[in-house]
Amino acid sequence: MALVNTDLGKALPLIASGKVRELYDVDAKTLLFVATDRISAYDVVMKNGVPDKGLILTLITAHWFEYLRKCHPDLRTHFISLELPPTVPQQLVPQLKGRSMLVRKYKVFPVEAIVRGYITGSAWSSYKKTGEVNGKKLPEGLQESQELPEPIYTPSTKAELGQHDENISTEQAEQIVGAKYAKRIEDLALKIYKTARDYAKEKGIIIADTKFEFGLDEETDEVVLIDEVLTPDSSRFWSKATYTIGQGQDSFDKQFLRDWLTKNGLKGQDDVTMPPDVVEATRAKYMEAFKILTGKTLDQTLQELK
Ligand SMILES: Nc1ncnc2c1ncn2[C@@H]1O[C@H](COP(=O)(O)OP(=O)(O)O)[C@@H](O)[C@H]1O
Numbered sequence: 001m002a003l004v005n006t007d008l009g010k011a012l013p014l015i016a017s018g019k020v021r022e023l024y025d026v027d028a029k030t031l032l033f034v035a036t037d038r039i040s041a042y043d044v045v046m047k048n049g050v051p052d053k054g055l056i057l058t059l060i061t062a063h064w065f066e067y068l069r070k071c072h073p074d075l076r077t078h079f080i081s082l083e084l085p086p087t088v089p090q091q092l093v094p095q096l097k098g099r100s101m102l103v104r105k106y107k108v109f110p111v112e113a114i115v116r117g118y119i120t121g122s123a124w125s126s127y128k129k130t131g132e133v134n135g136k137k138l139p140e141g142l143q144e145s146q147e148l149p150e151p152i153y154t155p156s157t158k159a160e161l162g163q164h165d166e167n168i169s170t171e172q173a174e175q176i177v178g179a180k181y182a183k184r185i186e187d188l189a190l191k192i193y194k195t196a197r198d199y200a201k202e203k204g205i206i207i208a209d210t211k212f213e214f215g216l217d218e219e220t221d222e223v224v225l226i227d228e229v230l231t232p233d234s235s236r237f238w239s240k241a242t243y244t245i246g247q248g249q250d251s252f253d254k255q256f257l258r259d260w261l262t263k264n265g266l267k268g269q270d271d272v273t274m275p276p277d278v279v280e281a282t283r284a285k286y287m288e289a290f291k292i293l294t295g296k297t298l299d300q301t302l303q304e305l306k
């Protein structure tokens with residue numbers, strides 16, 4: 001069964017609900033960050049979910065936090081633990097364990113810190129028209145899906161629910177968050193992307209691009225990595241084995257769903273229910289990404305959590 005909504009009753013107050021996550025208040029400084037099994041495509045959330053997807057997203061994120069901490073001991077993240085607070089009633093533990101993360105609450109910078117190592121999607125469309133991406137000139141003669149000489153930082157606005165994010169230049173990002181923080185966000189995003197790109201490539205996954213979010217620790221004035229990181233939902237993962245330059249690539253995870261929506265004229269529509277074969281194929285891809293990136297099955301990882 002997919003978990004599409006959570007309900008902690010009176011145990012903890014719900015403070016926000018995004019496309020995928022529900023955020024509960026634990027105390028003044030702490031949140032319980034719960035990933036449901038909801039899935040969105042073309043910015044619309046499906047009516048039914050993909051069983052275990054929330055577990056996969058949370059545990060991939062936790063895996064990356066651990067790996068990144070090893071590579072960059074100075075990196076600050078919002079991660080506290082995969083424990084549940086004692087106020088969560090015992091009967092809800094099976095539902096929430098593994099998909100929930102205790103995190104430190106921060107003031108979220110209202111930009112999406114996108115890094116692209118390969119040219120695809122909206123960046124490819126823009127490059128074909130103007131030779132530029134987010135106001136940055138790129139070398140001539142790039143082919144679709146080609147690896148860029150160096151990863152580029154292409155921030156976007158962080159849209160309210162139901163709105164679309166808008167690409168912005170680095171100058172606009174500076175205006176939104178201030179020059180000092182904009183530079184730190186850009187440097188951190190590029191550094192983290194490169195570390196993850198190398199790790200994933202070795203294991204057979206190309207991280208074509210990814211989106212990070214950062215928050216401000218107002219007590220220490222530090223920029224902190226928050227949200228989910230380097231998951232199939234926040235990144236474009238391609239299989240290294242089938243990667244072919246000069247054409248679009250199948251995304252690792254949502255291709256079945258996107259193809260099915262397009263074929264059935266449902267792209268962008270609300271209240272769509274996915275048929276069982278689309279759910280199962282999608283679930284299998286998330287599982288595969290999990291296994292490749294963490295080197296373990298989901299069951300093994302869940303066992304270790306107990
Ligand atoms: N440490 C944190 N403190 C406060 N807010 C956070 C933190 N980490 C992530 N968030 C916010 O939690 C939300 C995550 O929910 P999600 O369902 O992924 O939302 P979205 O639909 O915006 O992607 C995002 O709005 C993100 O900015």
Ligand SMILES: [Mg+2]
Binds near residue numbers: 018020
């Ligand atoms: Mg999100």
